[in-house]
Amino acid sequence: MSNTNNPRAGQVGDIKTIDLVRRSLARRYRAETRFRWYGIASIALGLFFLLVLFVEIVGTGVDGFRQTLIRLPVKWDPPLLEITDARDPQQLEQGNFEAVVRVGLAQRFPQVTDRREKRELHALLSIDAAYALRSLLQKNPELLGGETALWLLADDDVDTYYKSLLRGEPFTARTSEARRAQIRELMQTGDIRTGFNTRLFTSGDSSEPEMAGILGALMGSLLTLLVTFALSFPIGVAAAVYLEEYAPRNRFTDFIEVNISNLAAVPSIIFGLLGLAIFLNLLHFPRSIPLVGGLVLTLMTLPTIIISSRNAIKAVPPSIREAALGIGASKMQMILHHVLPLAMPGMLTGAILGMAQALGETAPLLMIGMVAFIVDVPHGITDPATVLPVQIFLWSDNPERAFLARTSAAIMVLLAFLVCMNALAVWLRKRLERRW
Amino acid sequence: MHNTLEQKIPIQSPVEAPPMAPANENRTAPHTSAVDQETAGVPFADNPKFTMRDVCVFYGEKQAVFNVNLDIAENEVIAMIGPSGCGKSTFLRCLNRMNDTIGSCRVTGSIALDGEEIYSSGMDVVSLRARVGMVFQKPNPFPKSIYDNVAYGPKIHGLCNRRVDLDEIVETSLRRAGLWDEVKDRLEAPGTSLSGGQQQRLCIARTIAVSPEVILMDEPCSALDPIATARIEELIAELSRNYTIAIVTHSMQQAARVSHRTAYFHLGRLIEVNPTQKVFTTPDHHLTEAYITGRFG
Numbered sequence: 001m002s003n004t005n006n007p008r009a010g011q012v013g014d015i016k017t018i019d020l021v022r023r024s025l026a027r028r029y030r031a032e033t034r035f036r037w038y039g040i041a042s043i044a045l046g047l048f049f050l051l052v053l054f055v056e057i058v059g060t061g062v063d064g065f066r067q068t069l070i071r072l073p074v075k076w077d078p079p080l081l082e083i084t085d086a087r088d089p090q091q092l093e094q095g096n097f098e099a100v101v102r103v104g105l106a107q108r109f110p111q112v113t114d115r116r117e118k119r120e121l122h123a124l125l126s127i128d129a130a131y132a133l134r135s136l137l138q139k140n141p142e143l144l145g146g147e148t149a150l151w152l153l154a155d156d157d158v159d160t161y162y163k164s165l166l167r168g169e170p171f172t173a174r175t176s177e178a179r180r181a182q183i184r185e186l187m188q189t190g191d192i193r194t195g196f197n198t199r200l201f202t203s204g205d206s207s208e209p210e211m212a213g214i215l216g217a218l219m220g221s222l223l224t225l226l227v228t229f230a231l232s233f234p235i236g237v238a239a240a241v242y243l244e245e246y247a248p249r250n251r252f253t254d255f256i257e258v259n260i261s262n263l264a265a266v267p268s269i270i271f272g273l274l275g276l277a278i279f280l281n282l283l284h285f286p287r288s289i290p291l292v293g294g295l296v297l298t299l300m301t302l303p304t305i306i307i308s309s310r311n312a313i314k315a316v317p318p319s320i321r322e323a324a325l326g327i328g329a330s331k332m333q334m335i336l337h338h339v340l341p342l343a344m345p346g347m348l349t350g351a352i353l354g355m356a357q358a359l360g361e362t363a364p365l366l367m368i369g370m371v372a373f374i375v376d377v378p379h380g381i382t383d384p385a386t387v388l389p390v391q392i393f394l395w396s397d398n399p400e401r402a403f404l405a406r407t408s409a410a411i412m413v414l415l416a417f418l419v420c421m422n423a424l425a426v427w428l429r430k431r432l433e434r435r436w
Numbered sequence: 437m438h439n440t441l442e443q444k445i446p447i448q449s450p451v452e453a454p455p456m457a458p459a460n461e462n463r464t465a466p467h468t469s470a471v472d473q474e475t476a477g478v479p480f481a482d483n484p485k486f487t488m489r490d491v492c493v494f495y496g497e498k499q500a501v502f503n504v505n506l507d508i509a510e511n512e513v514i515a516m517i518g519p520s521g522c523g524k525s526t527f528l529r530c531l532n533r534m535n536d537t538i539g540s541c542r543v544t545g546s547i548a549l550d551g552e553e554i555y556s557s558g559m560d561v562v563s564l565r566a567r568v569g570m571v572f573q574k575p576n577p578f579p580k581s582i583y584d585n586v587a588y589g590p591k592i593h594g595l596c597n598r599r600v601d602l603d604e605i606v607e608t609s610l611r612r613a614g615l616w617d618e619v620k621d622r623l624e625a626p627g628t629s630l631s632g633g634q635q636q637r638l639c640i641a642r643t644i645a646v647s648p649e650v651i652l653m654d655e656p657c658s659a660l661d662p663i664a665t666a667r668i669e670e671l672i673a674e675l676s677r678n679y680t681i682a683i684v685t686h687s688m689q690q691a692a693r694v695s696h697r698t699a700y701f702h703l704g705r706l707i708e709v710n711p712t713q714k715v716f717t718t719p720d721h722h723l724t725e726a727y728i729t730g731r732f733g
Binding site for chain 1: 532537539562563564565569570572574576578579589592593639642643646
């Protein structure tokens with residue numbers, strides 16, 4: 001640097017500034033391009049893993065939405081059924097429908113004579129077949145004495161083998177040669193097919209995979225979410241309004257604020273332990289009911305809702321508040337009539353996202369006992385219930401091969417719900433934002 | 437009259453401006469002599485609406501307004517002028533206690549409306565703000581319909597209960613604000629769908645719907661185009677027949693056009709209060725003269 005007292009414009013010492021800049025320019029542009037490619041690479045990696053997950057789950061789960069059915073001619077033989085009047089509920093209750101099924105199978109496959117082979121033949125159909133016959137006779141009493149060909153639910157081993165056969169990689173581990181021959185015969189006469197698995201959505205859990213459904217878990221999830229929303233939204237909004245508008249700024253309120261932020265990051269199982277200690281041990285609430293599940297999830301989502309509500313309230317412009325105060329509104333009126341309606345979109349989206357998070361929670365609910373095997377569909381918040389993620393967890397633990405596809409199917413249903421809730425949050429935000 | 441005004445306010449080039457202390461210097465040491473501490477002109481009036489004595493405003497440790505003594509008479513339009521940061525908006529906001537919303541703000545001295553001390557513990561802020569309305573710099577209609585904007589004040593103050601009475605108040609206020617003809621067919625349209633000038637007139641209508649006694653205006657036209665500004669200035673002239681108006685303005689020409697008395701503020705002090713004509717032709721104080729001739733500000 002020769003002349004620092006009289007710097008010439010456009011020069012650094014003896015070199016022109018523009019030459020120096022040009023030298024570094026190539027390097028800077030290269031760095032920028034590299035940075036851009038890092039971003040693209042990370043997004044691509046994330047999308048790749050998402051795709052792998054998606055393909056994996058959908059690939060296994062698609063089978064869970066279909067169920068194998070076998071057509072069997074059924075003779076509604078009154079002496080065999082031990083039913084004389086099909087309108088008598090007691091007779092219906094005690095009717096021997098299994099015998100009818102067995103006779104039908106025997107007639108269909110007369111070549112089976114051996115006792116052991118006969119037992120195997122009867123296992124071709126699910127035990128649901130007998131229940132299906134009963135409900136059919138109950139609805140149509142005139143069937144008694146006649147003969148009808150019915151599509152009945154196949155057993156889960158048959159279901160697994162048949163679907164694997166259709167896919168081209170027969171899973172023969174639990175199927176004997178005789179059964180495989182029977183299934184081939186059914187295929188030739190067109191008496192075996194797959195239909196939509198309605199039981200997945202209409203029945204509760206069962207130890208028989210072909211009869212197992214997620215309705216109980218869905219209702220449990222719904223009831224739990226209802227309790228969670230009904231409790232966490234009002235409390236969260238009220239707390240946010242107080243902290244934002246009324247609380248004095250001192251060390252105590254700072255302490256509260258820090259704790260709320262920390263609570264949002266606490267592992268959810270801790271809330272399960274808290275629920276166990278307080279609601280079950282101290283207050284002696286019954287286990288495994290949506291009310292207790294909802295209370296635990298409320299504790300968990302409250303920090304999230306408080307934080308998002310506070311941000312929504314902060315985003316309301318001060319000009320509106322001043323206008324309201326200037327016209328002589330009291331503080332409460334300003335908040336109720338002006339701040340809350342404008343903050344509501346943000347609050348609602350925060351609440352919906354909090355609910356979506358709560359929908360997928362398993363650990364805290366396991367702690368309060370929702371891990372039980374519950375067959376009945378719950379009707380109220382005090383009926384024993386389980387929730388969808390826990391149901392998925394239980395099924396994935398089950399060694400029966402047929403539960404594999406159903407677990408993935410249940411996961412797909414859960415993901416569909418989560419996507420819907422997030423989409424609702426986005427739509428709501430867009431829709432309500434336009435007005436203001 | 438206008439010619440002499442224009443002669444008195446020529447544009448000066450910046451090089452000629454003498455060095456002045458910037459607005460946020462330490463104000464505890466006054467840079468003018470003791471004589472200049474007195475407010476020149478006629479700060480007091482008979483039967484005043486507002487009486488202000490020794491009013492000081494502090495933001496935390498910093499003092500923004502120093503010992504202001506002023507009276508505002510009934511049905512007069514008083515303009516407050518002065519360079520940026522001289523405390524005129526702060527002072528105006530004291531009159532309806534809008535400074536209460538700022539946590540660090542402290543007001544000392546006496547401000548009395550019709551003899552009643554407004555900072556006493558017995559004064560209800562809500563009813564004070566119903567008597568002393570405010571129009572802000574940037575138009576801020578509520579995100580509701582035009583009707584609901586104007587009707588909000590009367591509703592919450594319980595001025596009327598029946599829909600018919602409310603309709604009447606809305607119409608009267610919109611007429612007085614000069615907006616009725618433009619919006620009478622679309623009262624359910626959102627208030628934010630109006631143009632800037634219309635929004636400001638809506639805010640004025642909203643303010644007068646609660647039948648205040650005083651209207652404070654904090655630079656109401658600074659965000660508006662000249663045509664909208666002209667309409668609002670006409671409005672101010674009409675409104676002064678029924679209301680007392682205190683208007684803060686950056687534009688000396690506007691002050692000259694609309695006000696009866698003008699108060700000149702400088703660095704938190706009230707320098708001069710005089711009839712508007714006098715302030716803009718033969719001001720008493722040298723600082724006022726320096727400001728209006730454009731030597732700074």
